[in-house]
Amino acid sequence: MTDWKRKLSSRKFWALLAALITSLLTTFGANNDTVIQVTGVIGAFGAVIAYILAEAYIDGKSAETTSTDELV
Numbered sequence: 001m002t003d004w005k006r007k008l009s010s011r012k013f014w015a016l017l018a019a020l021i022t023s024l025l026t027t028f029g030a031n032n033d034t035v036i037q038v039t040g041v042i043g044a045f046g047a048v049i050a051y052i053l054a055e056a057y058i059d060g061k062s063a064e065t066t067s068t069d070e071l072v
Contacts, residue, residue, distance in 0.1 A: 009053040014046030 007013050018039050025035045 005053055009050045011046070011050065014042065014050070017046070018042045 021042060022035055022039050025038060030038075
C-alpha cells in the first residue's frame with residue numbers, strides 16, 4: 001500500500017512531478033512562459049504540502065511526549 005503522506009512530503013516526488021509535467025508541456029508545444037509558470041506552481045504546492053505534513057508530524061510527536069509526561 002502506498003504511503004501518500006510520506007510521498008507528498010518528499011521533495012523527490014515534487015521534483016519528479018515537475019519534471020514529468022514540464023516534459024509533457026514541452027512535448028505538446030507549450031511556450032516557455034507556460035512551462036516556467038506551471039513548474040513554479042508545482043514547486044509552490046509541493047513546498048506548502050511538505051511544510052504542512054512536517055508540522056503535523058512535529059505536533060503529533062509533541063502531543064505524544066506531553067501525554068507520556070503526564071502519565072509519569
